[in-house]
Amino acid sequence: MAVTPQISVGDDYKEKYGFFDPEKYVFKAKRGLTEEIVKEISWMKQEPAWMTEMRLRSLRIFQKKAMPTWGADL
Known part of the structure; x- marks a missing residue:
């Protein structure tokens, strides 16, 4: 019976085989969801005040x- 070799996938696999995408965040928030984060996202999206208020109410x-x-x- 043939033995199947174990394949070790190391940390360099992504870079070595082309499956590596660097992080290019436009916005990276802290963990969780707060009113400040909602306001900042609305500001970045240039939303009108009524939309920001609706999101904050929600x-x-x-x-x-x-x-x-x-x-x-x-």
Whole structure:
């Protein structure tokens, strides 16, 4: 019976075989979602004030909701 060789995929695999994409972020936010991040994204997208307010209202509603009790324990 032939033995299948183990293939070791190292950190250089992406660069060596051309599957490497450098990070080129236009915007990189901190972890989580806050009002400041929503305002900054709206500013970057040059959205009108009513759209920013709608997004902030939606964020407040989202933050008031309880975490679901079904699914995996996160």
